[in-house]
Amino acid sequence: MEFEPLDQYLQRRKKLTEIEALGYPAHPHKFDWTHTPRQISERFGASTSEELSSQNVEVQVAGRIVALRPHGKAGFAHLAGDGAKIQIYVRLDVVGDQAFKLFQLLDLGDIAGVRGHLFRTKTNELTVKVERLQLLTKALLPLPEKWHGLADTEMRYRRRYLDLIGNEKTREIFLRRAQVVRELRRFFDERGYVEVETPMMHPILGGATARPFTTHHNTLDMDLYLRIAPELYLKRLVVGGLERVYEINRNFRNEGIDAIHQPEFTMLEFYQAYSDGPALMDLTEELLRGLAEKICGGANVSFGEREIDFSRFERLSMREAIRKFWPAAAGVAPSKEELIAKNGPRKIVERYNTFARPKGLDTIDEDENASAGELIGELFEAIAEQHLVQPTFIHDFPVEISPLAKRREDDPSLAERFELFVAGMEIANGFSELNDPDDQERRFREQVEKGGQEMPKEVDVDYIRALSHGLPPTAGEGIGIDRLVMLFTDSHAIREVILFPLLRHAAEADAAAAGQDTPVKPSDDRSDNRSQ
RNA sequence: AGGGGCGUAGCUCAGUGGUAGAGCAGCGGCCUUUUAAGCCGAAGGUCGUGGGUUCGAUCCCCACCGCCCCUACCA
Numbered sequence: 001m002e003f004e005p006l007d008q009y010l011q012r013r014k015k016l017t018e019i020e021a022l023g024y025p026a027h028p029h030k031f032d033w034t035h036t037p038r039q040i041s042e043r044f045g046a047s048t049s050e051e052l053s054s055q056n057v058e059v060q061v062a063g064r065i066v067a068l069r070p071h072g073k074a075g076f077a078h079l080a081g082d083g084a085k086i087q088i089y090v091r092l093d094v095v096g097d098q099a100f101k102l103f104q105l106l107d108l109g110d111i112a113g114v115r116g117h118l119f120r121t122k123t124n125e126l127t128v129k130v131e132r133l134q135l136l137t138k139a140l141l142p143l144p145e146k147w148h149g150l151a152d153t154e155m156r157y158r159r160r161y162l163d164l165i166g167n168e169k170t171r172e173i174f175l176r177r178a179q180v181v182r183e184l185r186r187f188f189d190e191r192g193y194v195e196v197e198t199p200m201m202h203p204i205l206g207g208a209t210a211r212p213f214t215t216h217h218n219t220l221d222m223d224l225y226l227r228i229a230p231e232l233y234l235k236r237l238v239v240g241g242l243e244r245v246y247e248i249n250r251n252f253r254n255e256g257i258d259a260i261h262q263p264e265f266t267m268l269e270f271y272q273a274y275s276d277g278p279a280l281m282d283l284t285e286e287l288l289r290g291l292a293e294k295i296c297g298g299a300n301v302s303f304g305e306r307e308i309d310f311s312r313f314e315r316l317s318m319r320e321a322i323r324k325f326w327p328a329a330a331g332v333a334p335s336k337e338e339l340i341a342k343n344g345p346r347k348i349v350e351r352y353n354t355f356a357r358p359k360g361l362d363t364i365d366e367d368e369n370a371s372a373g374e375l376i377g378e379l380f381e382a383i384a385e386q387h388l389v390q391p392t393f394i395h396d397f398p399v400e401i402s403p404l405a406k407r408r409e410d411d412p413s414l415a416e417r418f419e420l421f422v423a424g425m426e427i428a429n430g431f432s433e434l435n436d437p438d439d440q441e442r443r444f445r446e447q448v449e450k451g452g453q454e455m456p457k458e459v460d461v462d463y464i465r466a467l468s469h470g471l472p473p474t475a476g477e478g479i480g481i482d483r484l485v486m487l488f489t490d491s492h493a494i495r496e497v498i499l500f501p502l503l504r505h506a507a508e509a510d511a512a513a514a515g516q517d518t519p520v521k522p523s524d525d526r527s528d529n530r531s532q
Numbered sequence: 533a534g535g536g537g538c539g540u541a542g543c544u545c546a547g548u549g550g551u552a553g554a555g556c557a558g559c560g561g562c563c564u565u566u567u568a569a570g571c572c573g574a575a576g577g578u579c580g581u582g583g584g585u586u587c588g589a590u591c592c593c594c595a596c597c598g599c600c601c602c603u604a605c606c607a
Contacts, residue, residue, distance in 0.1 A: 005542035007576075008558050067567070074564035091564060108557070122565045145543040145556055147568055152543085154599045166543095210606070255606045265607070362603080419607095426607055454606095480607060493600095504598065 008142050015105045016138040022101055024135055031113040031136055034060045036082035040118070041126065049120040059128060061086055062113035062136055064165065065106060066143070075103060076127075079112060083171060087127040088114050099133045108146070109139030157501050170496075176295060177485045177497055181248060183294050184268055184481075187287055193244040193270060198233035200226060200250070205456040206463065207231030207404070209447075210253040212454075213263070226252035231404065231476065232463045234271050235433060238474050239466045246270035248481065259493045260425055263502050266481040275475040276432040277405075277416040281393050284420060284428055284477065285313045288391065295488045303423050303490055309390060313420075317396040318376060321384040322348075330355035345375035352379065373398025373413065388421035397431075403443045405431035422487055430477030437467035 003009050020026050035043070040059060044052065063079030063086070073092040078085045092100040106112060115132040144150040149166035156163040156170070163170045185195065203222065205212055207229030215224050230247050237245050248268045257263065292299050292310035299311035316324065319339045326333035330352060338344040346366070353363045364378045376398050388394070395418040399407055402415035417431035434440050444459040485497040495501035 003542095005558075005576090008542065011558065069566050069569050070563085071566065071569080072563035074566090076566050076569085078567080087567075089565070093564075121567090123567075125565090125567075127565085142542065142557055145545095147556075148544045150543075151545095152539095152599085155543090157599095162543095208607085251607085253606070256604080258603095258606085259601085261606060267607085429607080478607090483607075 003141055009140055012107055012140045019105050019135055022098055031062045033062050037063050037079055037086040038082035038084035040086050041084050044118055052118045057118040060115045065108055065110045065112055068108055087125050088130050089127050090130045095133055102133055109143045111137040160499055173489045176489050180485050183291055188246045193246045194242050196245050196247050198230045202227045204460045206460050209454045211255055213252050213254050228253050230269050234269055236466045238271050238273055239469055239471050243273035262494050262498055268479045268481055271474055271476040273472040273474045277475055280430040280475045280477050281418055314392040316394055318380050318394050321394055322379050325384040325387045345372040349375050371400045373400035377401045386424045389423055391422050393418045393420050404434055406434045425483050427483055428477055428479045433474040433476050435471035437464050440467055
């Protein structure tokens with residue numbers, strides 16, 4: 001296979017042949033390094049020239065050549081590895097003819113290993129004076145531009161490896177992401193939760209409301225859904241006596257792609273028996289405050305123009321939030337009584353739409369079949385959601401939009417449920433789990449009757465059976481890991497925190513390289529499954 | 533899906549109704565403490581794709597493809 005830029009590709013292949021002709025293996029198996037570039041700068045970064053020469057430090061270090069400055073019979077290069085760089089200095093009179101010829105055949109991007117002693121140059125840069133040079137891997141393709149890195153966003157996502165080599169910020173984001181996940185695991189492990197893995201392929205849709213991806217198992221001749229949420233399996237485990245469980249894994253939802261949505265995204269879900277929704281709000285505060293401190297060094301985290309303060313979490317009921325953020329221009333905010341009244345929400349929606357329509361703002365769908373609770377949910381989203389920049393729990397969700405949550409003891413129209421919003425994004429969703437099998441069955445049946453692509457086609461009978469065996473009072477919560485990482489890395493697009501975000505069909509050049517004709521583009525008969 | 537923006541050398545970007553330019557990378561040469569190394573020389577392009585307008589299009593118009601932003605669905 002050959003790749004563009006072809007002239008450079010062929011040139012590098014030629015050099016590799018010449019390197020082999022010099023007696024060096026093209027693909028050596030192993031390199032015994034004593035230090036990574038980072039370790040050298042960490043351990044000897046403070047050593048003076050005199051200290052280095054008196055200590056006579058010998059190192060073996062490997063890395064990718066990211067800078068190359070030949071000077072006739074000598075030359076400098078930088079090896080990058082472990083997130084740091086170390087300069088190497090190669091002299092003909094030190095390494096000898098053969099190794100110097102090798103040096104001259106090296107290119108930017110090659111992986112090399114050297115042995116030598118540390119010293120400081122005239123400009124005081126810590127440098128390895130090379131005594132032995134080896135090619136470890138030839139790069140047959142050139143690196144992106146050396147000081148702008150790779151800027152084209154599409155290329156950055158499609159060829160993330162180049163983005164990671166060229167853009168330090170990208171590397172930083174994904175190291176931080178790993179740190180977030182590590183801290184989450186530590187948090188839950190310390191508190192006696194058991195990490196589990198539940199199925200990614202579900203025979204029945206459940207645990208959330210979303211359009212699924214479908215697939216098929218051939219041997220079992222069985223249609224399956226990629227899971228939209230692990231919830232119903234995790235609660236089965238609580239029935240089974242795993243009283244504290246968590247899972248960090250992917251969910252798949254066949255819906256829109258934008259700055260905060262990707263079809264596969266990572267979710268933490270956790271459940272604990274003998275607890276309830278309000279208790280989880282406290283736990284969530286503790287979790288996020290601790291994460292902010294560990295990941296960002298303090299409770300205040302910059303996000304774009306703003307500072308987000310993870311030391312204070314506001315709590316508002318959904319109805320309070322609607323009142324609080326009701327636009328002044330839309331007249332008097334709805335009263336508590338109006339929000340509770342049977343036809344109140346519908347009238348409020350009409351009032352809001354009368355205000356919003358002429359202004360070109362989003363209006364709320366005045367669906368005749370929509371329940372009061374559904375309208376409250378929509379009012380909240382239209383009016384309040386985008387204002388929730390500082391960490392804010394919204395609690396007391398209408399039960400109609402919370403099919404898996406337990407009702408409040410003092411008000412059966414409300415679910416004991418909350419969502420956490422930060423920077424206008426929904427970050428977490430938790431509640432007291434509905435453990436009454438009769439109520440759950442009723443709500444499942446309503447979903448099936450309601451129909452639609454995001455609703456289950458059948459009642460999950462086994463889940464009702466599990467509840468019938470007895471789910472202890474339990475609280476559960478889901479936290480969107482990608483969005484959390486966005487907050488802690490000041491990233492404003494979910495694609496920035498997902499290594500390989502889903503993009504449209506790959507470029508034609510790839511298909512050409514693979515020896516195909518232009519990529520297969522479904523022609524006319526695709527309208528049904530492609531249109532949204 | 534609707535509205536807006538972008539697509540020029542391998543990369544980062546200029547530019548123009550008269551068939552294109554810089555820096556980096558690559559190639560040849562000089563150079564034994566450079567670091568955006570330097571100096572000299574040569575090369576590199578169906579200007580996203582396909583139509584249209586025009587004597588002539590990379591530029592103007594239309595369609596399509598891809599990416600980005602906003603809106604809608606959604607977490």
